[in-house]
Amino acid sequence: MRGPVVIFGTGLLGTSIGLGLSHRGLEVLLSDPSPSALSVAVDIGAGRPLHEQPGVWPELVVVAAPPDVCARVVADALERFPAAVVVDVSSVKGAILRELQELSAKNHLDLSRYVGTHPMAGRERAGAVSARGELFNAMPWVICPHQGSGQGAVQVAQNLGLDLGAVLSRFSPEEHDDAVALVSHLPQMMSSLVAARLQEAAPHALSLAGNGLRDVTRIAASDAGMWVPIMAANAEPIVTILHQLHEDLIKLIGTLDAPAAPGASLAMAKVISAGNAGQARIPGKHGGPAQPYAWLSVLVDDEPGQIAQLLTEIGEIGVNLEDLRLDHSSGRNAGIVEISVLPAKLEPLIEELTVRGWKVLQ
Known part of the structure; x- marks a missing residue:
């Protein structure tokens, strides 16, 4: 890809794209309605202010604006830069495309130069x-061309994701919105709803919280200002899934209202079993099929360098870590490192760590 690249929006995604492209030596020009947000992005090296470069002719314009204003920013970019490909990186595609088509009916926009995309990468903050700049490394980047997208424009959109180290996939706008409603938007709402139950919880109850609660509520720390327009723009597929979930909840409530009734135990077991089956379908390491890893826990002192030493010794033993979690031991100045490995490596690793003096918990 050649520069310059213009980026509208200096939030997390826009600035990360700017950093990644700048690190590759491309000229990046930034614009944002907020002077302070723009200033921060410039200061950390994501690019230079667009307003300081009049008469620029970019090959690519990236719109990193919220869904409720994204279509208008894309339309303005198509008119302002008549030779540029314009992509957006919003997490909703159908609503933006429909609004663009309505705007085009009035203003005759060249939508052949527009391609919707969605990098499936982000942070709670x-x-x-x-x-x-490395936010997109090995992360999915969905290319969502519409029927009128030109092949050249699609190629430029693909090159953007590839240049930033992402793994490309291709969906229609409708397929994309249905998919993210299930795998992204629903988890956010469920996490927020569960975390909301904690507001009035007694402190002694919260002291019992472990990794299960932390895992479920991790993304509840997400920014409401970012999520409100996403939920509104993708409401239809979200509501469809919520109705299905509502039916499941009603059934479960009915079962738990009479847990000793005939068939209740089987009904509860089916809920857990269905969850097992669904969780097993989530792609595993490197995007391949999920594998049944073995887990062990190691008690470490809450001191600097302990976890680093443990990981170093596991490497010396010659075992590859598949996953790692950290928990705290209640009532002790210690932590618990939970490690997953291939099942065949479990017993040899336990034996060797024990010989080396580590406290292995099973």
Whole structure:
């Protein structure tokens, strides 16, 4: 890809794209309605202010604006830069395309130069200060061309994702919105709803919280200002899934209202079993099929360098870590490192760590 590249929006995604492209040596020009947000993005090296470069002719314009204003920013970019491909990186595609088509009916926009995209990467914290140039490395980047997208424009959109180290996939706008409603938007709402139940919880109850609660509520820390327009723009597929979930909840409530009734135990077991089956379908390491890893826990002192030493010794033993979680031991100045490995490596690793003096918990 050649520069310059213009980026409208200096939040987490826009600034991360700017950092990634700047690190590759491309000229990046930035614009944002907020002077302070723009200033932060410039200060951390994501690019230079667009208003300081009049008469620029970019090959690519990236619109990193919220869904409720994205279509208008895309339309303005198509008119302002008549030779540029314009992509957006919003997490909703159908609503933006429909609004663009309505605007085009009035203003005759060249939508052949527009391609919707969605990098499936992010963090719980928004804003330029959270941006990272390597944010997209090995992460999915969905290309969502519409029927009128030109092949050249699609290629430029693909090159953007590839240049930033992403793994490309291709969906129609409708397929994309249905998919993210299930795998992204629903988890956010469920996490927020569960975390909301904790507001009035007694402190002694919260002291029992472990990794299960932390895992479920991790993304509840997300920014409401970012999520409200996403939920509104993709409401239809979200509502469809919520109705299905509502039916499941009603059935479960009915079962738990009479847990000793005939068939209740089987009904509860089916809920857990269905969850097992669904969780097993989530792609595993490197995007391949999920594998049944074995887990062990190691008690470590809450001191600097302990976890680093443990990981170093596991490497010396010659075992590859598949996953890692960290928990705290209640009532002790210690932590618990939970490690997953291939099942065949479990017993040899336990034996060797024990010989080396580590406290292995099973």
